[in-house]
Amino acid sequence: MPRDLRGFIQQLEQRGKLRRIKALVDPELEISEIATRMLQSGGPALLFENVKGSDYPVAVNVMGTVERVTWAMNMEQPEELEDLGKKLAILYQPRPPKKIKQAIDLGKVLFDVVKAKPDRDLFPACQQIVIKGDDVDLTKIPMLQVYPGDAGKVLTLGLMITKDPETKIPNVGVYRLQLQSNNTMTVQWLSVRGSTRHLRKAAERGEKLDVAVAVGVDPLVIMAAATPLPIDMSEWLFAGLYGGKGINLAKCKTVDLEVPADAEFVLEGTITPGETATDGPAGDHMGYYGPSNDNAPLIRFNCVTHRKNPIYMTTFSGRPPKEDAMMAIALNRIYTPILRQQVPEIIDFFLPMEALSYKAAVISIDKSYPGHARRAALAFWSALPQFSYTKFVIVVDKEINIRDARAVVWAITSKVDPVRDVFILPDNPFDGLDFATEKAGLGSKMGIDATTKVYPETDRHWNDELTADPDTADLVSRRWAEYGLDDLQMGEVDPNLFGYDMK
Known part of the structure; x- marks a missing residue:
């Protein structure tokens, strides 16, 4: 063909x-x-x-x-x-x-x-x-x-x-x-x-x-x-x-x-x-x-x-989903190894389609020292030319599934103190089509450190996250059909429980 x-x-x-x-x-x-x-x-x-x-x-x-x-x-x-x-x-x-x-x-x-x-x-x-x-x-x-x-x-x-x-x-x-x-x-x-x-x-x-x-x-x-x-x-x-x-x-x-x-x-x-x-x-x-x-x-x-x-x-632009958003999702996967080579501490990154496929990025890192999340955000903005127009960068720990909006929101709300963990970079060259900026072609960027904090980022002891007992979790997985629940996916969330469609 x-x-x-x-x-x-x-x-x-x-x-x-x-x-x-x-x-x-x-x-x-x-x-x-x-x-x-x-x-x-x-x-x-x-x-x-x-x-x-x-x-x-x-x-x-x-x-x-x-x-x-x-x-x-x-x-x-x-x-x-x-x-x-x-x-x-x-x-x-x-x-x-x-x-x-x-x-x-x-x-x-x-x-x-x-x-x-x-x-x-x-x-x-x-x-x-x-x-x-x-x-x-x-x-x-x-x-x-x-x-x-x-x-x-x-x-x-x-x-x-x-x-x-x-x-x-x-x-x-x-x-x-x-x-x-x-x-x-x-x-x-x-x-x-x-x-x-x-x-x-x-x-x-x-x-x-x-x-x-x-x-x-x-x-x-x-x-x-x-x-x-x-x-x-x-x-x-x-x-x-x-x-x-x-x-x-x-x-x-x-x-x-x-x-x-x-x-x-x-x-x-x-x-x-x-x-x-x-x-x-x-x-x-x-x-x-x-x-x-x-x-x-x-x-x-x-x-x-x-x-x-x-x-x-032909195609056309507009609020997602549009064809260019689908192309961006595929390019996201191609970018990942290039980005890792430029910024080795980045484990994975995601550009949500709903954020126009480039206006917000979620990146996960293997955090190893104080200030690591901020450094990773700054490195991301300079890694590739198109990332210079990314308005928000959210940095999370490597354990967070960055493609799960619930997990990312949990990380932001449970790990972020706005005064300490949010930083603004003013007066950057920007997309002239972004009407949210005060001046056309000039805007600010926000970094959010949603990682677990280490000393001296905080003096408080950070308790362990809640996790299931692994032996019990394995037991339940093996007995799932025995419970008569085999028609339901293990861990499936009912969207009606939250009052909105999560799909």
Whole structure:
């Protein structure tokens, strides 16, 4: 089966995880409303085959569950993602091996890197149809209007490719673009992203910045683009590592960039530094409408290429659950080994979907000295670029199940004295879409030490936690069916007992 979007859609259909919709649907509001309901219920991917005003089908909710994200990564179980993270950790911060096993592991990873080198496709599927100049009409692409207050239609799951004007190293990112005219779009991105650095360098050199947007690519490549990488490493290489072999790239027709050869659509254009337009308002991942931006970079597209009978793959942001939240859960597992290498005392960490998958983190540590929790929180914020926007970090002991909200709340309420254990870092660079901050782009962070305190953190003796007698617990487990309770799970909690649904 080919490793592209079509191959993945075929895989989903064979596994009963795709539904084809033949009824006429409107890309303005209707498709997103249907997809939202599917996301909330953990439903299948959707392929709308009859879209109002367009000749192209629309695929949405393709990675709407962790299960499907795992399949996109060529794996069957989410637990396997940590093994991939271990491989990436070796490359992220390589160290001289001290043991034979470490040398062997490093050798295996380097061999995988050789296999992951991209290949060039001389007759790429993405260029079966080529449209240039005045014939370019982006309005033919069935972009969605997701929310009634959106300023216009948006493209949300395209890979934007740019290149450093000096080093020529490409950057691949996923940004929201808003349609402005038949051949222009604005882009919404954060100042710390690679493409923004490229635009600043192009401005310093008095040059335009070449841009390509690949839409409808292998979902595995999207996951590679969303993975935090060292600045000088290519997302194409990591996509090859994810897939076990190098991906095929194609040289663009009008700009000096390479794109996935099997993309459904490729938009080619340039950004002239200083040329801007008003972007937004648009629904965003925080669950609110993002503000208008009068200085959003304007992309002028001069060429569109696409496959024969292309499929438009899209998604949209908003209050979880959304597709990006499912992707973040999978990335959480990949990040874990990388984070452990950067901050060895961290046993595990969790970014709850309900906290927008990055605004709050719970980390567990093997505490060994006073102040250890605070050090771990500070190290977490600086470990990877995207963690700099995490607003709350809660540090707990290694015995706490960080994915159990009841256990985390118990740790906070039983182990935290707010004056001693809560610390605030003011005036940090922040997500401009976070309306909770007093100033746009500048906010504070909170660390909460919910670990058991040791001297001199406290002078009080900390009594032992309550635990069951192990022999009795084993006896009850063995006799559970004998009690006539075999139809009930041992330890299962009745949500009605607490007055709310805990699932």
